[in-house]
Amino acid sequence: MMRTTGRSALPWVIAGIVMVALSLRAPIIAPTAVIAQIREGTGLSAAGAGLLTGLPVLLFAIATPLATRTIRKYGPETTVALCLAGVLAGTLTRSAGPAVVVLAGTALIGAAMTLGNIAVPVLIRRDVPWNKVSAVTGAYSATMNVGSMAVLLGTAPLSGFAGWRWAIAAWSIITAIGLGYWLVRRRSAPAAVAPPAAAAASPASPAASAPHAPERTAAQKAHTRRIVALLVLAFCGQSAAYYATTAWLPLMLTETRGLAPAASGASASLFQVAAIIGAFGVPLVAARSRLWVAGAILSGFWIILPVGLLAAPQAFVLWSIIGGVAQGGGFTAIFSVIPRISRTDGEAAFASARIQGGGYLAATAAPPVAGWLNTLTGGWTAPLLLVLASTLAFTVGTLIATRLSDRA
Incomplete structure (x- = not known):
């Protein structure tokens, strides 16, 4: 398969990105549907079981330098193939042994996913036409949510039929298909990402009017650094709000609204589906106005979630849907900015690594801090105020970064 950024190749590019997206969150979600069976079968404590979701997110933060170096040395196609191979190996390992093997497989999944997290924005910057970047980023984000929901809904029935080990291993079939696709695609890919000073501009980039991207002035570099710093703040807020809400919303609804666990889980799932x-x-709004307008709408939606749950908790279904729209669109808005400000694959990889490194550290800290606040205060007001503070951080970072990127 010849790699090309022409219009005829775009569907293949999108197909490849969608295949990656299906394997970048679902393996983390799968154990949550059968966590009781995993604990019974392995003897994991509650804290150990928490590592099944917390460990991959922590590795998203600490393994980003490895991902950046891998992209620079081998190129994004090979990096994606390594990502999927690692996820496949980790998923099978996690299903095959006692507690220590389960956690080792989980760690491998997290490290491998980090490669894909950083590589996909590089691929979008390079291979997707400028006017379709937000749409493809939206498809990438939506596919992660669709994959997560499919796994969440399908793992428990599979476990009842074949046991939890086979149930969480079965999803590796999707990863194997994606790996086969990318092994074929990488054959004609360049060996590595060119250094920023020498790399040619992507045809999808505004810098494509010249054969090579001109050297940036000091003012232009400082402008880009400011945008990246703001995106770090935005993604910290996005990730903290998302993971704290995902971790605690079902229990909060059980304790405050008297819902049965199954009903609270179903209600909380609206937060995922609405993404x-x-x-x-986001791409629809951005195509008709500016990206910052979409960012402003999403900021308002994000803030409504904790404020609504505090002021009118009986309308939790509405607040869950509004918050879900915000979290799905927030990811798309943040990562739509990276191709706008990056003139080379190397710059895109660096920006993606910085943004995700900071954001996933916040994601690692937010759920336990929210749980500690609940224990300390005996209620859910303090955890919701933490979510509110996170959404305000998202608002400040996103609004300023998108406005600056419109002028970049």
């Missing part, structure tokens, strides 16, 4: 609306809504 699809936000992921595809």
